[in-house]
Amino acid sequence: MCADFEAPFFRASVFSRSLRDLRSLPGRVRVEQRGRVHWGMTDEAFDFKKTDEEWRRELTSEEYHVLREHGTERAGTSPLNFEKRDGTFRCAGCGQPLFSSDTKFESGTGWPSFWKPLNEQAVSTTTDRSFFMTRTEVHCARCGGHLGHVFPDGPPPSGLRYCMNGIALQFEPDGS
Numbered sequence: 013m014c015a016d017f018e019a020p021f022f023r024a025s026v027f028s029r030s031l032r033d034l035r036s037l038p039g040r041v042r043v044e045q046r047g048r049v050h051w052g053m054t055d056e057a058f059d060f061k062k063t064d065e066e067w068r069r070e071l072t073s074e075e076y077h078v079l080r081e082h083g084t085e086r087a088g089t090s091p092l093n094f095e096k097r098d099g100t101f102r103c104a105g106c107g108q109p110l111f112s113s114d115t116k117f118e119s120g121t122g123w124p125s126f127w128k129p130l131n132e133q134a135v136s137t138t139t140d141r142s143f144f145m146t147r148t149e150v151h152c153a154r155c156g157g158h159l160g161h162v163f164p165d166g167p168p169p170s171g172l173r174y175c176m177n178g179i180a181l182q183f184e185p186d187g188s
């Protein structure tokens with residue numbers, strides 16, 4: 013009987029602690045990878061790993077803030093908003109190809125937007141409940157770097173809008 017009563021409380025306390033962690037600890041996210049769900053520092057779950065010290069050393073402070081602290085760049089500040097050439101958008105953290113120019117569209121938001129990732133392996137998502145909203149956070153599936161969010165108001169054929177921080181991406185023109 014005791015256990016019956018304790019179990020829901022236990023789950024509730026783990027849940028609320030996780031939400032608190034999500035707000036207070038940079039990089040602490042609910043990770044869904046290959047069908048498994050767990051809470052952890054993003055570094056722990058990904059194939060491409062660096063220590064926090066290495067990330068801080070190798071990224072600019074703006075890149076670090078977005079990729080490793082789930083920050084958001086100011087709308088309209090990324091040169092990639094105006095990138096119209098054919099090519100591939102790679103993760104600024106680890107270089108993994110993430111999006112093709114074929115799926116880029118002008119969303120009018122001031123952030124580079126795509127209607128689908130390059131392939132199923134490119135990005136993963138988590139549930140982000142920060143700022144009193146429930147949004148779907150998008151990160152690089154290889155290094156866990158935070159990229160932006162995905163919303164269900166994109167153009168056909170997917171109907172999705174991957175709203176990305178340009179600073180989390182590096183553009184590689186075709187043939188370069």
Ligand SMILES: [Zn+2]
Pocket residue numbers: 103104105106107108152153154155156157
């Ligand atoms: Zn990456």
